Amino acid sequence: MVQQNKNYIELKNINKSFEKFQASKDINFGIEKGRLVALLGPSGSGKTTILRMIAGLENADSGEIVIDGKVVNDIPASQRRVGFVFQNYALFRYKTVYDNIAFGLKVNHWNKADIKKRVSELINLVNLNGLEKRYPNQLSGGQRQRVAFARALAPNPELLLLDEPFAAIDAKVRQELRSWLREMINKVGITSIFVTHDQDEAIEVADEIIITNKGRVEQIGSPREIYNTPRTAFVAEFMGHPTKINNISSFWGFTGLDASYHAVIRPENVSISKKTDKIRYEVTAEEGVVERVLFRGKELEIWVRIHGILLQGTRRAEEEPIREGEQVKVFIYRAYVYKEDGEVQIVVNQTIRAEESVII
Amino acid sequence: MNIRKDSGSLKWILIGICAVFLTVMLILPLVYVLITAFEKGIHVFGTAVSDEYAVKAIFLTLKVTVITLIFNTIFGIFAAWCITRFQFRGKKVISTLIDLPLTVSPIIAGLIYVLTFGRQSALYPFLKSVGINIIFAVPGIVLATIFVTFPFVSREIIPVLTAQGTDEEEAAALMGAGGFTIFREITFPHIKWALLYGIVLCSARAMGEFGAVSVLSGHLRGKTNTMPLYIELLYQGYDFTGAFAVSAILVLMAVVILILRSKLEKKGKKEVD
Numbered sequence: 043m044v045q046q047n048k049n050y051i052e053l054k055n056i057n058k059s060f061e062k063f064q065a066s067k068d069i070n071f072g073i074e075k076g077r078l079v080a081l082l083g084p085s086g087s088g089k090t091t092i093l094r095m096i097a098g099l100e101n102a103d104s105g106e107i108v109i110d111g112k113v114v115n116d117i118p119a120s121q122r123r124v125g126f127v128f129q130n131y132a133l134f135r136y137k138t139v140y141d142n143i144a145f146g147l148k149v150n151h152w153n154k155a156d157i158k159k160r161v162s163e164l165i166n167l168v169n170l171n172g173l174e175k176r177y178p179n180q181l182s183g184g185q186r187q188r189v190a191f192a193r194a195l196a197p198n199p200e201l202l203l204l205d206e207p208f209a210a211i212d213a214k215v216r217q218e219l220r221s222w223l224r225e226m227i228n229k230v231g232i233t234s235i236f237v238t239h240d241q242d243e244a245i246e247v248a249d250e251i252i253i254t255n256k257g258r259v260e261q262i263g264s265p266r267e268i269y270n271t272p273r274t275a276f277v278a279e280f281m282g283h284p285t286k287i288n289n290i291s292s293f294w295g296f297t298g299l300d301a302s303y304h305a306v307i308r309p310e311n312v313s314i315s316k317k318t319d320k321i322r323y324e325v326t327a328e329e330g331v332v333e334r335v336l337f338r339g340k341e342l343e344i345w346v347r348i349h350g351i352l353l354q355g356t357r358r359a360e361e362e363p364i365r366e367g368e369q370v371k372v373f374i375y376r377a378y379v380y381k382e383d384g385e386v387q388i389v390v391n392q393t394i395r396a397e398e399s400v401i402i
Numbered sequence: 403m404n405i406r407k408d409s410g411s412l413k414w415i416l417i418g419i420c421a422v423f424l425t426v427m428l429i430l431p432l433v434y435v436l437i438t439a440f441e442k443g444i445h446v447f448g449t450a451v452s453d454e455y456a457v458k459a460i461f462l463t464l465k466v467t468v469i470t471l472i473f474n475t476i477f478g479i480f481a482a483w484c485i486t487r488f489q490f491r492g493k494k495v496i497s498t499l500i501d502l503p504l505t506v507s508p509i510i511a512g513l514i515y516v517l518t519f520g521r522q523s524a525l526y527p528f529l530k531s532v533g534i535n536i537i538f539a540v541p542g543i544v545l546a547t548i549f550v551t552f553p554f555v556s557r558e559i560i561p562v563l564t565a566q567g568t569d570e571e572e573a574a575a576l577m578g579a580g581g582f583t584i585f586r587e588i589t590f591p592h593i594k595w596a597l598l599y600g601i602v603l604c605s606a607r608a609m610g611e612f613g614a615v616s617v618l619s620g621h622l623r624g625k626t627n628t629m630p631l632y633i634e635l636l637y638q639g640y641d642f643t644g645a646f647a648v649s650a651i652l653v654l655m656a657v658v659i660l661i662l663r664s665k666l667e668k669k670g671k672k673e674v675d
């Protein structure tokens with residue numbers, strides 16, 4: 043565990059309700075200085091609420107928010123030195139790009155020359171040269187996003203909060219902006235929290251991921267930890283586009299399991315082969331019927347029905363093609379298995395286990 | 403724009419009906435006002451409007467209008483701000499009450515004030531002891547006018563503030579801006595045109611208010627007679643030229659305001675694009 047006093051920002055037992063609805067339930071986490079952390083969870087899980095409480099736009103009902111060793115619960119938003127990038131950017135419509143970025147400096151009584159220097163520095167940083175005189179409605183989505191980013195950074199905040207910074211941007215630009223943001227934040231070295239409901243984004247960009255669900259924190263860890271070792275049923279079902287299975291013990295290779303176990307299986311752990319293919323773990327391969335084949339560019343996404351369940355697997359595009367309706371061999375390498383509200387275990391197919399023990 | 407290509411004749415029939423309707427209902431009467439005002443020559447018109455009492459009525463009307471505007475602009479902004487930016491109990495009630503003057507007959511508004519501040523009221527002895535006259539005096543006229551016109555400004559601003567949302571204001575607050583700076587720099591540019599438009603409507607209505615003012619004024623010539631009241635007085639005294647001459651001035655003021663209004667509307671639209 044991280045030592046308590048090393049955390050730059052810390053939330054302790056935070057609760058928050060909107061009238062009768064409890065949006066945050068006993069939230070606890072700490073973030074070290076200079077880290078980029080993702081708040082990942084489904085829509086309505088309370089991500090924005092957490093961000094707004096840290097910024098001071100919303101008051102927690104109970105609990106403490108500590109920034110840099112100080113409890114900030116009673117410090118107003120304007121004095122928390124927090125930069126905030128809103129989900130829809132909230133650029134000042136009636137101000138130019140320059141004035142948007144300069145606003146925070148003006149209200150903090152910087153002198154003109156310093157403002158000019160700082161703004162042009164930021165314009166350079168986010169690569170918006172030549173657009174200073176434009177109004178927000180004359181910019182593309184990506185450009186707006188960068189203005190919002192520059193505007194939030196202008197007064198040198200200690201902490202940067204970003205609410206779904208890429209939500210309003212199309213897929214291709216989004217990919218670029220992700221790595222751009224990662225780079226920018228490294229360059230500036232600012233502690234940052236960003237909200238997303240896109241797990242690929244969180245995995246790719248963040249140092250650490252906090253998974254939220256129904257107002258609670260489910261799991262905190264590095265992207266690798268979260269992805270490879272989900273600790274709760276929710277995280278297991280949320281990460282990696284898995285298929286949920288309620289009768290795992292009827293699958294070959296997992297027959298030793300208690301029938302009351304639930305399980306999820308991720309597509310990358312399912313191998314699909316033609317009947318004529320020779321495969322390594324022939325013994326516990328299942329037979330299934332292909333219902334759907336989707337072309338995904340570098341690979342094929344294949345949906346097979348086994349024991350009444352539609353399971354997703356992948357196959358490389360250059361392999362011999364598989365058609366819909368075809369009988370295939372399906373081998374499941376591993377499953378994430380759990381009881382209702384219990385710990386998640388990773389169970390490897392029996393054949394592999396047997397083989398490994400033979401080797402040992 | 404071509405919703406139906408075959409509707410040529412229908413279109414012209416509808417336009418015709420509109421034109422006839424507007425001519426009979428609006429243009430003819432207005433022209434008639436002007437003709438009657440100048441019927442006996444520009445000289446008679448001049449004497450009628452430069453009459454001591456006429457001039458006083460014009461000035462009183464302007465004075466009441468300006469006071470009303472100042473009050474209602476401030477009140478309107480505050481009310482709109484409260485309703486769109488805060489959550490509180492009784493918000494619906496306030497929001498409904500603001501519309502009350504639009505639905506209550508002005509005569510009733512006048513009577514309410516007579517009951518509240520007149521001789522039979524419990525407040526009367528107190529008001530008298532501090533020397534404030536409301537009924538049959540200028541303060542009463544101002545009160546009545548404010549009452550009748552106070553929805554105009556807030557009703558124009560509320561939809562704009564609602565549509566704007568609070569994000570930009572929150573962003574400004576996070577950067578350290580205070581309440582007044584936020585209003586001046588962020589909120590005001592949004593509501594500027596709606597506010598001006600509301601002010602224009604409010605002043606047009608304030609100048610023309612008759613019913614509520616009539617109840618409260620007491621019709622003291624030269625003291626509490628606004629233009630509409632003075633016009634009625636002349637009319638009742640069979641001084642048609644006088645009545646129409648002063649009317650012509652009132653109409654002129656209204657036309658100026660109408661022109662202002664359409665100018666503002668155009669400018670506001672341009673800025674939005």
Ligand SMILES: Nc1ncnc2c1ncn2[C@@H]1O[C@H](COP(=O)(O)OP(=O)(O)OP(=O)(O)O)[C@@H](O)[C@H]1O
Pocket residue numbers: 060061063064065083084085086087088089090091092239
């Ligand atoms: N001002 C509010 N009044 C009442 N309920 C609210 C308010 N703000 C948020 N909520 C509720 O709190 C819950 C959490 O909202 P929040 O905005 O934090 O979710 P989120 O995780 O950011 O979701 P999304 O991914 O859709 O943005 C939601 O169910 C929402 O309806």
Ligand SMILES: [Mg+2]
Pocket residue numbers: 089090091205
């Ligand atoms: Mg949100």
